Amino acid sequence: MSVNTQTRRAGPAPPEPRPRAPRLTWSRFDVKAAPYLLISPYFLLFAVFGLFPLVFTLWVSLRDYGLAGGEATFTGLDNYAALLSDADFWNAVVNTVGIFALATVPQLLLALLLANALNKRLRGRLLLRLGVLVPLVTSVVAVAIVFTQLYGRDYGMVNWLLDVLGLDRHIDWQSARWSSWTAIATMVDWRWTGYNAIIYLAAMQTIPRQLYEAAAIDGASGRRQFWSITLPMIRPTVLFTVFVSTIGGLTLFAEPVMFAGNRMDGGTTGQFQTIAMYIVEQGFRNFDYGYAAAAAWLLFVLILLGVGLNYTLARRIGGSR
Amino acid sequence: MNHKARRGGKLAAAMTMAAALGVTAACSSGGTAAEGTSSAAPAEKITLTLQTFGGGTNFGYKAAVEKWNAEHPGVQVKYTNLTDSFENVYWPQMLQWLQSGTGAGDVVGIDEGGMGLAKARPQFFTDLGQYGLDSRKADFPAWKWENGLTADGRLFALGTDVGGMSICYRTDLFEKAGLPTGRDEVSKLWSGGWDAFIKAGQDFQAKVKDTKFVDSVNTIYNVVLSQEAAKNGNVTYFDRDQKLIAGTNPAVKTAFDLTQKISQAGLTAKLQNFTDPWNTGFVKSQFATLGCPGWMLGVVSGTAGDEFKGKWDVATVPGGGGNWGGSWLAVPKQSKHPKEAAELASYLTGPEAQLMAFKEGGNLPSTLAAQDDPALQSATNPYFNDAPLGKIFGPSIKSLQPTFLGERHAQVKREVEQVITGMDQGSVPYAEAWDKFVAAGEKAAR
Numbered sequence: 001m002s003v004n005t006q007t008r009r010a011g012p013a014p015p016e017p018r019p020r021a022p023r024l025t026w027s028r029f030d031v032k033a034a035p036y037l038l039i040s041p042y043f044l045l046f047a048v049f050g051l052f053p054l055v056f057t058l059w060v061s062l063r064d065y066g067l068a069g070g071e072a073t074f075t076g077l078d079n080y081a082a083l084l085s086d087a088d089f090w091n092a093v094v095n096t097v098g099i100f101a102l103a104t105v106p107q108l109l110l111a112l113l114l115a116n117a118l119n120k121r122l123r124g125r126l127l128l129r130l131g132v133l134v135p136l137v138t139s140v141v142a143v144a145i146v147f148t149q150l151y152g153r154d155y156g157m158v159n160w161l162l163d164v165l166g167l168d169r170h171i172d173w174q175s176a177r178w179s180s181w182t183a184i185a186t187m188v189d190w191r192w193t194g195y196n197a198i199i200y201l202a203a204m205q206t207i208p209r210q211l212y213e214a215a216a217i218d219g220a221s222g223r224r225q226f227w228s229i230t231l232p233m234i235r236p237t238v239l240f241t242v243f244v245s246t247i248g249g250l251t252l253f254a255e256p257v258m259f260a261g262n263r264m265d266g267g268t269t270g271q272f273q274t275i276a277m278y279i280v281e282q283g284f285r286n287f288d289y290g291y292a293a294a295a296a297w298l299l300f301v302l303i304l305l306g307v308g309l310n311y312t313l314a315r316r317i318g319g320s321r
Numbered sequence: 322m323n324h325k326a327r328r329g330g331k332l333a334a335a336m337t338m339a340a341a342l343g344v345t346a347a348c349s350s351g352g353t354a355a356e357g358t359s360s361a362a363p364a365e366k367i368t369l370t371l372q373t374f375g376g377g378t379n380f381g382y383k384a385a386v387e388k389w390n391a392e393h394p395g396v397q398v399k400y401t402n403l404t405d406s407f408e409n410v411y412w413p414q415m416l417q418w419l420q421s422g423t424g425a426g427d428v429v430g431i432d433e434g435g436m437g438l439a440k441a442r443p444q445f446f447t448d449l450g451q452y453g454l455d456s457r458k459a460d461f462p463a464w465k466w467e468n469g470l471t472a473d474g475r476l477f478a479l480g481t482d483v484g485g486m487s488i489c490y491r492t493d494l495f496e497k498a499g500l501p502t503g504r505d506e507v508s509k510l511w512s513g514g515w516d517a518f519i520k521a522g523q524d525f526q527a528k529v530k531d532t533k534f535v536d537s538v539n540t541i542y543n544v545v546l547s548q549e550a551a552k553n554g555n556v557t558y559f560d561r562d563q564k565l566i567a568g569t570n571p572a573v574k575t576a577f578d579l580t581q582k583i584s585q586a587g588l589t590a591k592l593q594n595f596t597d598p599w600n601t602g603f604v605k606s607q608f609a610t611l612g613c614p615g616w617m618l619g620v621v622s623g624t625a626g627d628e629f630k631g632k633w634d635v636a637t638v639p640g641g642g643g644n645w646g647g648s649w650l651a652v653p654k655q656s657k658h659p660k661e662a663a664e665l666a667s668y669l670t671g672p673e674a675q676l677m678a679f680k681e682g683g684n685l686p687s688t689l690a691a692q693d694d695p696a697l698q699s700a701t702n703p704y705f706n707d708a709p710l711g712k713i714f715g716p717s718i719k720s721l722q723p724t725f726l727g728e729r730h731a732q733v734k735r736e737v738e739q740v741i742t743g744m745d746q747g748s749v750p751y752a753e754a755w756d757k758f759v760a761a762g763e764k765a766a767r
Contacts, residue, residue, distance in 0.1 A: 067420060088764070154598065154607065175748045261596045263409050265736070268743025269757075284413050286732050286765060 061293035067283065072290070079294035089295060091270050092278040093302065095181070099256075099274065100249030100306075103185035108241060111193050115200035116226060129201065132194030143191055144258030151183045151259075174259065180272040187255045192248070196241045203237035204230060235315075242314045246306045250299065251276050275299045367658050369665055370426035371400045373648075374411035375616070376595055377623020380430060380481065380648070381682030385674040389665065396661050405595045407432040408735040418653075419445040425653040427662035428669070431478060432648050436468055437559075437728040439478065439651065443471035447652040450476045452663040460672070460688045464723030469649055477651050479670040482684035483721055484614035484646035485714040486544055486638040488518075489621050492706060493632045494609040498528040504708060507636040515545065515579050518639045522588040525609065533590035536608040538580045538745040539738050540594050544612035546576035547643035550724045558734070558762060559727025567733060567762035577741070577758060584745045593742045600624050612638065614645040615714055619682025622704040635708040642717045644724055647687065683710060685718050692718055729766050736765040 061079055065072040083089050118129055135143070150157045151173040162169055173179045207230065215225050231238075253276035260266050264281035266273025273281075275295065283292030373380040379402045386400045404410040412435045418424030419442070431439055439446065449455075455476055458466055465480035488511075492502040500521065501507055511518040522534035535541055549572035550557050558567040567573050583589060590608040592599040602608055603625040613621065613635065621633060650670055652662040668674055675686035676696055683702060686692055698711040727733075740758045743749035749757055 067416070152598065155601065155605070172746060175743075175746050261593075262404075262406070265739055268739050268746060268748045271748065284417060285409075285735070287416065288767075 057293045057296055060290050061297055063290045065288075065290035065293070067287040067289040075290070079291050080298070082291070083294055083298060088270060088273075089275075089278060089298075092266075092273050092275045095177075095266065095270075095272055096250055096252060096274045096276075097306075098177075099181050099184050099188075099252060099272070100246070102181050103188040104245045104249050106185075107189045107193050108196060108238075108245065110189070111196035111241070112200055112231075112238075114193065114197040115204055116230065118197065118201050119204045129198065132197050134194070135191050136195045138191070140191065140254045141258060143187055144255045147183065147187045147190070147255075148259050148261075174267050175271070177271045180256075180259070180267060184252075184255050184259060184272060187259075188249070188252070192245065196245070199237060199241055200234060203234035207233045239311065239314050242310045243307055246310050247303055250303050250306055253277060253280075275302070366394075367396045367661055369396060369398050369428065369658060369662055371398050371428045371665065371669075372415075372426035373400075373402050373430035374404055374407050374432070375402065375430075376405040376600070376620040378619035378682035379623075381616075381619055381678030381680075381684045382669060382674070384681055385669060385677045388674075388677070389668060396658075396665075398665060401426070405600075408434060408731045412731055419655070422655050425655055427656040427658060428650055428652055428666045430481070430648050431651055432731075433468075433484075433646055433724070433726055434731040434734055436478070436649060437563075437726050437730050440468075440471050441728050443473060443475060443477060445654055446471070446477040447654055447656065447659045447663065448475045448477065449479070449652065449663050449666070452660055454479065454663060454667055457667065457670075460690065462687070462689065462719075462721075465647070465687045468723060469651075478649035479651075479666050480687040481648045481650055481670055482616055482646075482675070482678065483687045483718055484547070484616065484644050485685050485718045485721060486548070486643050486645065487613045487615075487635045487713055488610055488638050489613040489617065489633055489635055489705070490610040491606070491629075491632055492634050494529065494532055494606065495525070498525040498609075500525060502634075504634050504636045504706075504713075507634070511639040512637075513639070515639050519583060519586055519588065522583070523586060526586075526588060529609075532606055533608045534588040534610060535583065536590055536599065536602060536611040537592045537594050538584050538589055538741050540612040540617075541583060542576050542580040542738070542741055543645050544614070544638060544643065545579050545640065546572060547645040547724060548638075548640050549573075549575045549643075551641075551643055551722050555722055556725045558730055558737075558766070559725070561725055563727050563729075565727075565733070565762060565766040567737060567766075568759035574755075577755060580741055581744065581751060581754065585751060589745055591746045604628070612645075615679075615683050615685035615710075615718075616646055616648075617683070618702065618705065618710070619684060623682070630704050631706050633704065634706040635702075635710065635713055637713060642720065644721045679710075685714055689719075727766075732765040733762050736761040 060072075062074060062076060063072045064075045064078070114132060118125065118132070122128060151159075153159070153170070153172045153174070156173070158173070159169075159171055162171070171179055173183045211229050211233075212225055215229060220228065252274045256266055256272050256274050257264065257277060259272065260277075264273070264277045264285055266277050276299070279292045279295045279299065282288045282295060371382070371386065373382065382400060386398050390397050403414070412432070415425060415429060415431075415435075416438075457479065461480055465483065469476055469478035469480060471477050488507075490507060495502050495507065501510060510521050525534045546557060553570060553572040556566065556570060557572060558565060558570070560566050560570075590602055592602050592607065594611075603621070611617070611621070618635070622630075625633065650666040652659055652666055656662045670688070672686065672688045672691035672694065675684075675688055675691045676694060678684045679686055679691070679697060679700065686694075686697065691697060692715075698715050699709075700711040701707045701709050737758050740749055740754060740761050743757075744751060744754040
């Protein structure tokens with residue numbers, strides 16, 4: 001290499017036939033191997049922290065594996081069969097899907113409206129845009145603790161507010177399905193609406209102004225512009241947020257756990273126990289590791305189904321109808 | 322040329338670095354050697370971690386640990402109380418630490434509910450016999466000693482406290498309800514048994530609306546369960562062959578029925594013990610009584626705080642003696658200083674430290690010497706209106722019987738108590754509660 005450089009620096013001397021072999025190997029390495037080398041950290045980390053746990057979980061799920069010093073005997077698909085007829089597991093599935101629907105649908109709609117509003121010419125626009133991101137910065141545990149206090153049965157602010165409004169209803173937010181789901185959904189929404197709004201906003205800003213100008217000249221109203229220009233143009237982004245919130249919603253864990261006072265059973269009758277909580281309860285409270293691993297794999301399948309379903313639904317958004 | 326020079330530079334740099342490292346290494350090793358020769362004291366200061374659980378003053382080890390630290394400059398104890406809740410947080414976490422081989426302290430507390438599982442996992446715990454602690458056998462009642470032995474008969478845990486029973490009550494609230502306030506009269510009020518207790522509760526509730534008579538169903542349930550266990554062969558959820566008997570043991574059913582009766586009579590504040598709302602309930606005066614095993618006194622004084630000092634008092638429990646709770650100290654295998662840790666465990670379970678813990682939190686000592694100590698027999702507690710705790714607990718603690726707890730006791734306890742709480746709070750209908758209770762126990766025991 002250094003020889004070559006020196007020859008080049010030597011000036012306008014007629015080009016000699018260069019010694020090709022070493023340069024070729026280098027450039028071949030450069031082109032063929034270097035990209036792999038550069039992306040390898042991700043895949044190495046993924047292999048250690050992603051692939052290995054995945055395969056290990058599968059291995060564990062086929063066994064009667066007792067945590068804390070228990071035995072691990074091969075039982076085949078027994079865990080899966082037991083899970084599919086386990087009413088508590090299905091209860092957790094219903095809760096998870098229910099809370100997901102209750103949280104995500106209003107969240108994304110709200111985020112869309114919020115983004116549309118922020119996309120207008122407002123005074124202090126930057127401040128407002130940053131403002132919607134603030135909830136995201138707070139720790140999820142802090143959010144859950146504060147909201148759990150707000151929804152307290154005896155001294156919670158929500159009940160106090162209802163009282164002030166003349167609705168003399170002493171709601172035990174944790175005891176019923178609808179109330180506990182609502183409480184958890186508001187925690188999720190409070191934290192993630194701003195995040196989705198900012199993503200929508202970024203997508204909205206890539207839409208050419210001329211489209212709106214042309215539409216305005218044609219006499220299209222603001223609402224019409226939103227449905228016929230904005231929404232179709234940001235459809236890929238909507239799909240992205242739908243994916244992310246599906247995955248987040250189906251693996252919901254921290255908020256309901258904190259709401260249950262650090263327990264995994266999600267209320268006295270499991271009224272807000274999510275699948276992730278059920279997995280931890282089985283694996284680390286009842287020490288039935290194999291069963292928990294099987295539940296984790298079923299959750300994985302459920303997420304794939306959920307994402308697929310939402311993809312087909314969300315694809316229609318703003319489509320030519 | 323250029324190339325060679327650069328490589329030379331790198332080499333030189335590497336050599337300089339190596340040399341520097343060598344020098345540092347030389348320095349440090351020289352340093353230790355010098356220290357080692359200059360003083361005869363052990364070169365290294367050891368820090369032992371002591372991990373416990375429980376609300377309020379929990380194990381009551383503050384004074385005992387301070388004394389140890391003052392007397393052992395070379396072996397300092399770091400005392401952490403990890404959480405209020407044994408079944409839900411502490412024990413699962415501890416088992417994960419034991420399983421993964423790191424995280425557990427040098428000395429750890431284990432509640433009676435976890436002992437069945439711990440006994441069956443001797444691979445996690447240091448054999449304390451190898452440090453000569455077998456010699457302490459005569460210090461303890463036989464049952465307390467034997468429960469600290471693994472399945473193959475090796476000593477792995479030493480007993481801390483035992484759970485004699487009482488009822489803690491608020492004198493000011495009793496006065497408000499027109500009930501007697503002196504502890505002898507209060508004890509007499511329900512000397513007829515639990516039905517008399519319910520009657521007193523109804524009288525209380527007739528006069529006072531914003532405060533409930535008892536805190537929760539769990540507390541009373543556990544008091545009654547341990548009383549009933551003593552009448553039914555000293556077993557609760559499991560028989561001695563580790564078979565689940567939660568649905569057939571009359572002790573469980575009796576405790577359940579009484580709990581349901583109290584809940585249906587509207588006497589509970591519908592809280593769940595060892596939760597934040599329960600802790601708040603103390604400060605907001607949401608309830609007037611609760612079932613108090615010895616160690617609960619520290620939970621009450623620690624949680625309610627100085628504001629309520631002197632307003633609490635202690636009366637005898639309706640329905641006779643029982644043994645709820647009591648803990649053990651063990652040394653996990655993963656401890657780096659098992660010898661010192663074993664010494665610490667032995668010290669903390671010795672009569673002297675047990676009496677300090679009794680003074681601090683009301684935890685009743687498990688050693689015979691401490692139980693016989695005049696200091697215990699004549700003890701009073703200023704927080705509880707100078708209640709003569711020695712007189713209240715003293716006569717019963719020596720006759721306490723061991724309750725056998727199965728390997729999966731903690732899991733079953735957690736699940737069935739959740740059903741009781743649900744019944745009290747309204748999410749489980751009274752008519753379905755017993756079936757749900759049995760089903761929850763069966764699932765958790767599987």
